[in-house]
Structures are given as structure tokens and as C-alpha cells.
Amino acid sequence: MHTRDTVETTRERLVLSAVLACTFACRLDKLINTPPPAGLTVAPSRIAQSAPAGSSGPRSVALAVSSAQSDALSWTAHRETGAAWLVLTDSTGAAPDTLWLTLDPSALPADTYRDVVVFVPDELGLPRVRVPIELRIDPAR
Secondary structure, eight states, X not given: OOHHHHHHHHHHHHHHHHHXXXXXXXXXXXXXXXXXXXXXXXXXXXXXXXXXXXXOOOEEEEEEEEESSSSOEEEEEEESSOOTTEEESOSEEEESEEEEEXXXXXXXXXXXXXEEEEEEESSTTOOOEEEEEEEEEEOOO
């Protein structure tokens, strides 16, 4: 084998190694830097509040609604079970937006009450977002 053949073989291996390394790095970059999922994101993802029995003051809670899409994504929200102690101040919006909830503990006996606020994107094919809401009424002392 001549020196020239050795140099060309080494150069070919280096080029092949560089191409393989670039291909792997590019694909790894796609795995690591995945874009956020399409659709709505709601934060916090769960609400849990408590109040003593006999409380009369409603509590306001905000849910921040956002979207990874560049266009404003419209949505509609509703209570899953229609609990009377949970009131939505508005049932429609477009992300980014804030949905205000009112939790009303008045006239509720000691117990734990649950419902779910369901966000439905207006764009077909996008998943619904469910936010569990819990209101615990503590017994009077």
C-alpha cells in the first residue's frame, strides 16, 4: 500500500465519520428540541381550595390559557358536572387569555366537592384540556 492510498483512505473515513456524526447530531437535536404540542395549555393544571364550614366569601381563581400556535386559538369552557358552587366568569376566549373561576363555599356542608373545567379548542382535531377543581369544606370547630 502506498502512502497516497493510506492518506486517501484516511480522508474518506474522516469524511464518512463527519457525515455520520452530523446526521446523528441533527436527529438528536430534533429529539431534544421538540416543539410544544399543538393546542391549548392551561395553568395551573389543577385547583384545590379549602374553606371552613359557614364561609360566605366566594374565592376567585385564575386559569391562564395559552397556545403554542402563532394564531390566537379560540376555545370554549364548561363545567363537567355543572356544580352550582363553581362559576365560570366567561365561557369563551382566545389564547392567550385568562379564565376566572369563582368557588362559592356558602351554604355547603362539610365535605369535599369536585368538578372539572373542560376547555374545548374551536379548531377540530385538537385535544380538550381538563382541569380538576376541588373545594374542601372543613367542619366547624
